[in-house]
Amino acid sequence: MAPDRAVAAQARPEQEFFCFRVGDLRLGVPSENVLEVFRAGLLTPLPRTPSFIMGVTGHRGEVLPVVDLLRFLSKGEARIGPRTRLFVGITGSIVAGVVADTVLGLRRIPVADILPPPLGGDAAAEHLLGVVPGASPQDSINLLNFSKLLQTARQRAVAR
Amino acid sequence: MxxxxxxxxxxxxxxxxxxxxxxxxxxxxxxxxxxxxxxxxxxxxxxxxxxxxxxxxxxxxxxxxxxxxxxxxxxxxxxxxxxxxxxxxxxxxxxxxxxxxxxxxEGDLSQWNTTTEDPQLGPLLEGFGKVIETLRTFVREINEAALRLSSSANQVLAASTQHETSSTEQAAAIHETTATMEELKHASAQIAENAGSVARVAEETLGAARAGRGAIGEFIQAMQQIRSDGVAVADSIAKLSKRVERIGTVVEVIDEIADRSDLLALNAALEGSRAGEAGKGFSIVAAEMRRLAENVLDSTKEIKNLITEIREATAAAAGAAEASKSATESGEKLGAVAAQAVEGILAGVQETSDAARVINLATQQQRTATEQVVASMAEIEDVTRQTTQASKQATGAAAELTQLAARLAELIKRFKAD
Incomplete structure (x- = not known):
């Protein structure tokens, strides 16, 4: 499979992103880091965890920690509603549920269109791969370096 | 000698x-x-x-x-x-x-007391004395009678004069009465006319009140119709509300299904993505499905909005129907009250009309009676005039009689009886 994707990328290098919205943020995660999407069910809060860990939830017989990216990126606070989605993010051995208000969908984005993250930005900038500008500033999508983000989160969570 | x-x-x-x-x-x-x-x-x-x-x-x-x-x-x-x-x-x-x-x-009968011792003259003088005594008695009686006659004649004169006066007064009174009766006749004619116009107006009022009664009856019927219509409308609104609720449930189900479809399509797309080039077509189909699901969700959202609007509208309509119902009920009550009032008016006007007719008849009879009274009064006036004349004559005669009695008394006074 990988060779095929490489060929396609060579012809017109693209990368597929799982794009979603949480709060006012429009974010993209590389699709290979996403396993599945499901509805946010019952969350069990965990004591002695960082604030961005909203709790744990059960999914297909496994217990998943649920991450609030807004809190993690210091952009506010996520709310769980009836339509709130959780997607299962994975990198290496780290598996976590991530809160998304709305899933925008899978998007194949030409690599040439990806702009580098703005210099001298806030703390969030260090987790960004780049920015895909849209028709308006609101339509632009921040692409996350999800592996790094999850590792950092893991480290922070364990550090406590 | x-x-x-x-x-x-x-x-x-x-x-x-x-x-x-x-x-x-x-x-x-x-x-x-x-x-x-x-x-x-x-x-x-x-x-x-x-x-x-x-x-x-x-x-x-x-x-x-x-x-x-x-x-x-x-x-x-x-x-x-x-x-x-x-x-x-x-x-x-x-x-x-x-x-x-x-x-x-001198006519002095009192001085006769001549006597004689002469036996031849004695009877003669005695006869004279007897005659004179008889004359004396006559004169005395006549004098008395004249006095009585005079006083009686005076009384007759007084009575006759009084009678004349009262007869004149009576004539005046009868004249006044006749004039009053004449006025009364005019007044009764006026009354009859007025009563006639009252009867006419009452008749018109009666017609109008009957028309009003009919109109009120129609009004009450219309009110009842409106109320039953309103009840039907309220029923329909309740049914509509139920249907809309049902639609809401169905839409919820659809929404749920669309949401699940959305999720399924998303996961399918992810699966397709993981399958690489081979899953590309699958991913496209999944994306299409997802778009459809999103369309459905949009539609259901719209439907939900519409249902909310309908719910508000039906609530408002139900309130309006309720208000209309109570309004028509009070309208019916008012109509009933008005009908009762009109019935009262009808009865009153009927009575007025009857009374006016009776007054009209009575005044006509009164007019006839008054005319008869006027005629009788004229006759009485005639008779009274004659009576007055007669009493004037009687007064004259009584005056003459008084004079005669006085004269008789005077004449008889010349004869001294005592």
Whole structure:
């Protein structure tokens, strides 16, 4: 499979992103880091965890920690509603549920269109791969370096 | 005559004395006459001269002529007595005549009390006395009757005058009454006219009130129709509300299904993505499915909005239907009240109409009666006029009668009875 994707990328290098919205943020995660999407069910809060860990939830017989990216990126606070989605993010051995208000969908984005993250930005900038500008500033999508983000989160969570 | 007699006596004596020598000289030879005879002669001469008291002095006559002297003296006594009687009778007759003359001249019946000792005159004077007594009684009675007549005539005059006055007053009163009756006739005609117009107006009002009653009946019917329509509308609204709720449930189900489809399509796309180039078509189909699911979600959202709007609208409609129901109910009640009021008006107007008709009839009868009264009054006035005239005549006659009575009383007063 990988060779095929490489060929396609060579012809017109693209990368597929799982794009979603949480709060006012429009974010993209590389699709290979996403396993599945499901509805946010019952969350069990965990004591002695960082604030961005909203709790744990059960999914297909496994217990998943649920991450609030807004809190993690210091952009506010996520709310769980009836339509709130959780997607299962994975990198290496780290598996976590991530809160998304709305899933925008899978998007194949030409690599040439990806702009580098703005210099001298806030703390969030260090987790960004780049920015895909849209028709308006609101339509632009921040692409996350999800592996790094999850590792950092893991480290922070364990550090406590 | 009787009074003159004593006065004449000396003259007669003187004459007799003067005659005596003449008779002596002519009749008898003075030488042959003895002294006794001369005494007789002298005495007779004296008697002839009127001295009836003369008597032959018997002491002087002597024996021869004494008897003669006695007889002569007796004769002379008789003569003297008869003369005296005659004189007394004449005197009494004179008195009676005087009394009669006085009676006739003065009408004084009270002075009659002449009496006599003369047996011949006695019955005559007694008869006169009786007649005069009868006259006296008559005069007394007539006087009394005249007095009574006068007072009665006065009373009659007073009564007649009063009658005349009252008759005149009566005539005036009757005239006034006639005028009043005339006015009353006019007034009753006016009343009849007014009552007629009242009856006419009442008739019109009756018609209008009947029309109003009909209109109110229609109004009540319309109100009932509106109420039943409103009830039907409320039922329909309730049904609509239920259907809409049902639609809401169905839409929820659809929404749920669309949401699950969305998730499924998303996961399918992820699966396709993981399959690489081989899963590309699958991913496209999944994306398409996802778009469809999103369209459905949009639609259901719209439907939900619509349902919310419908719910609000039906709630408002239900409220309006309820308000309309209570409004129509109060309208019906008002209509019933109005109907009752109109019924009252109808009854009142009916009564008014009847009463006006009755008044009209009564005033017409009254007018007829008044006319009859006026006619009767005219007759009474005529009669009263005649009565007045008659009482005037009666007054005149009574006045005359009074005058006559006064005159009679005056006349009768001339005769003194007492």
């Amino acid at each position: 009787s009074l003159d007699t004593p006065n004449e006596k000396p003259a007669s004596k003187a004459r007799a004395a003067r005659k005596a020598p003449a008779a002596k000289a002519a009749g008898t030879p003075p030488a042959q006459q003895p002294a006794a005879l001369k005494l007789f002669t002298d005495t007779l001469l004296q008697v002839l001269a009127g001295n009836l008291n003369a008597r032959v002095p018997r002491e002087l006559v002597g024996a021869g002529g004494d008897e003669m002297a006695l007889l002569l003296n007796q004769v002379l006594d008789n003569l003297s007595a008869s003369e005296h009687r005659k004189q007394v009778a004449a005197q009494e007759i004179d008195q009676a005549l005087d009394a009669l003359i006085n009676l006739v001249r």
